[in-house]
Amino acid sequence: MSTDAFELLCRGTVDVLPLDDFRKRIAAGRPLRIKAGFDPTAPDLHLGHAVVLTKLRQFQDLGHEIVFLIGDFTGLIGDPTGKSVTRPPLTPDEVAANAATYQAQVFKILDPARTQVVFNSAWMSQCSAADLIRLAAQHTVARMLERDDFHKRYESGKPIAIHEFLYPLIQGFDSVQLKADVELGGTDQKFNLLVGRHLQETAGQVPQIVMTLPLLEGLDGVQKMSKSLGNYIGISEPPAEMFGKLMSVSDDLMWRYFELLSLRSNTDLETLRQQAADGRNPRDIKFELALEIVGRFHGQLAAAHAHESFMQQFSGRGLPQDIPEIRLVSATPRMPLAQVLKAAGLVSSTSEARRAVAQRAVRIDEQRIEDEECQLETGRRHLLQIGKRKVSWVELIHAP
């Protein structure tokens, strides 16, 4: 049982340090204090953020205690260099409002009854300059400059303000304050999480386990999910939209999402993989992913409705039941429409494809295409249609 727990908790992680220590603590069966810190800026979470939250939920379901830390202390200071207009100091009211928004979203994944929400201003605003100096004495400049981003900036002559060296120490001090057993974060947080270990050791505590999780790829399957790249699924998006976006991901990315976003057991996932190997339609497996994720954010009923209307959208309007599925490999991140139509066998030449567009006969993902030169994104499945008869699913794979 504890081996299963250990395997599940390690699933999808990048680092678990030290791994053996983690194994022992899980085997001991005592509830652990699991810390994860979040910025106090106004959140609009997407599935990228859900990776850490999903891991927290797995801990929670195994009986561990979650400490959801809102790092509001630094937010209340803002950007003291005055260089960033986007980081003015937040007022306590703004922090409270952001925290409420956060919790509304986060508690779609975490169980509020088993989550302790804390603000580090609670202890940091009581902290004197002398306290901070004592904290700063516990780390060296050289070690701090080993952090990847600091190192690059220093080497390339880009300024690092001295207070930036203090923030990892404050994050580490939060772990001392909370007596964390495990701290979770993205891979970019690894250094800061290790600072926490160091400070806990100095404070005479058993140092925390450091667990990092990867950045989730967006819908394109290549770049990390982010709002600015437009390749995201927001956790507040309506059920149908969320469902459709999840169905649009490539089969490879589907497995990645299962691994990082699903609460299903490792055994369950192995069974699904076996089914795929045995010839089960990947679309049906993707339905299971989409149902679970949409169900988590909107409830099972809404997920079932989203599933139904997705089916109707593609089967209820005269689409054939068995649309051929084609995979195309592209050397570039996008592929010209005319080439895709020809490679999919829907037209015999690219000039025929252009004529079809000119005649307003071509639809991609249910949208009529008017631009002959339009390009399709790789890393996704697209529904291609010319008139009513010619229909094909095409999965565009980018292989540079």
Added chain:
Amino acid sequence: MSTDAFELLCRGTVDVLPLDDFRKRIAAGRPLRIKAGFDPTAPDLHLGHAVVLTKLRQFQDLGHEIVFLIGDFTGLIGDPTGKSVTRPPLTPDEVAANAATYQAQVFKILDPARTQVVFNSAWMSQCSAADLIRLAAQHTVARMLERDDFHKRYESGKPIAIHEFLYPLIQGFDSVQLKADVELGGTDQKFNLLVGRHLQETAGQVPQIVMTLPLLEGLDGVQKMSKSLGNYIGISEPPAEMFGKLMSVSDDLMWRYFELLSLRSNTDLETLRQQAADGRNPRDIKFELALEIVGRFHGQLAAAHAHESFMQQFSGRGLPQDIPEIRLVSATPRMPLAQVLKAAGLVSSTSEARRAVAQRAVRIDEQRIEDEECQLETGRRHLLQIGKRKVSWVELIHAP
């Protein structure tokens, strides 16, 4: 008049930055706030410390306001790395006791009526961690690593704890707090004084002038004056001892001491140099130095007594009035006594010198010598005697 003041204040300095700005502020005639900071560790001052204090006194005599800052805030923290057993945190009582000892010594040079003594704990102990972060945001890691000692330690892989980057900022913040016009320090303080300029500018103040003074050479004329090297004159030493030590310095070093320790005008010093060039006995010029310095710490009467007994010591006990003065150059920092006696012409061979020692006939600086292998220190004048007849002053110069 203000040109004289400017020339006097610049005398002996290493850096005055920016020089033109300093000239203008002195010319303006307004009283300036002159800051100098001192450690709160138990002081036992020697003439090396008196260099900065003498400069402060010159400012004071010209009507400027002296702010004598005791940097007790960091002393109250101690060495947070716990690595230095010599730097445990001081208690407020210890700081107060040290400060009293300080003032007792310092006010032999400074006029207490025109000196403001301040403790930086007054504002720093009110300072929160958030305040310190805002301060730290005003300087970059790269600039801090430009400081000579930090640079060397970083390059050679010796650890620099992060709080060490905060101390120059605190020193600089003291200048903001005190609205200093000028800050004085040793050459090793130049970087920290410049940090003060930077922080004052950021705070919208006119940045302070940075004035650095050299480290004073000790009695040997080579190494900096320090207790551990034994080449010092303590400002609490008895008048006769202080007088004798001052009389033992080389003629070159005498001019250096005039420049850095005397309150006499530049014109006065030029006159003395002219007299020396015209053949006045350097010993008599040295008397003027010794009288001034001893007079400052013990009063004019005590200085006159010290002078008198110094004269008697060498002329009242049958010493000839005109003892020959000899200069010897040594390649090593010390020179064997037998060689010195031979080179001075008091013996014809080193074996004769050794016999004289064995017969208890040799005295150096009025002390009977019993060790044939003894060595004399360079950088000083020594009185050599064999029996009652053979007497010579010898100045040993180290020229490696």
